[in-house]
Amino acid sequence: QLELVESGGGLVQPGGSLRLSCAAPGATLDYYAVGWFRQVPGKEREGVACISSEAHSAPYADSVKGRFTVSRDNAKNAVYLQMNNLQPEDTGVYYCAAVEERYGFCQTNVVYYWGQGTQVTVSS
Numbered sequence: 001q002l003e004l005v006e007s008g009g010g011l012v013q014p015g016g017s018l019r020l021s022c023a024a025p026g027a028t029l030d031y032y033a034v035g036w037f038r039q040v041p042g043k044e045r046e047g048v049a050c051i052s053s054e055a056h057s058a059p060y061a062d063s064v065k066g067r068f069t070v071s072r073d074n075a076k077n078a079v080y081l082q083m084n085n086l087q088p089e090d091t092g093v094y095y096c097a098a099v100e101e102r103y104g105f106c107q108t109n110v111v112y113y114w115g116q117g118t119q120v121t122v123s124s
Helices: none
Strands: 006-007 010-012 020-022 033-040 047-052 068-073 078-083 093-100 105-114 116-120
Touching: 006 047, 006 093, 020 033, 020 093, 020 116, 033 068, 033 078, 033 105, 047 068, 047 078, 047 105
Parallel strands: 010 116
Antiparallel strands: 006 020, 020 078, 033 047, 033 093, 068 078, 093 105, 093 116
């Protein structure tokens, strides 16, 4: 079992930025591909970004392309999601998850472990 803990969510004005962090207390994320997903009210959970264990990022969801950046720091045992130019439609609960990795690339359709989520609210 792998426990994942997200942090960094909060309230931000449109156009603002947040950086989410994903940690695994007592374990290592080094060997896992980690995806970021979000649950927007009234919509299905969607994958927005993913990074392999070797720090190869998968294509971003169209809705966040050019605004969100996923990265990892194995020395700090953490994966990050930098979110810039946030808009009200980005409001939701953001989750990190350990996902399958195949041939060095994320497979976000196979999730092994979920974090508990962190709320992001974009509002003026």
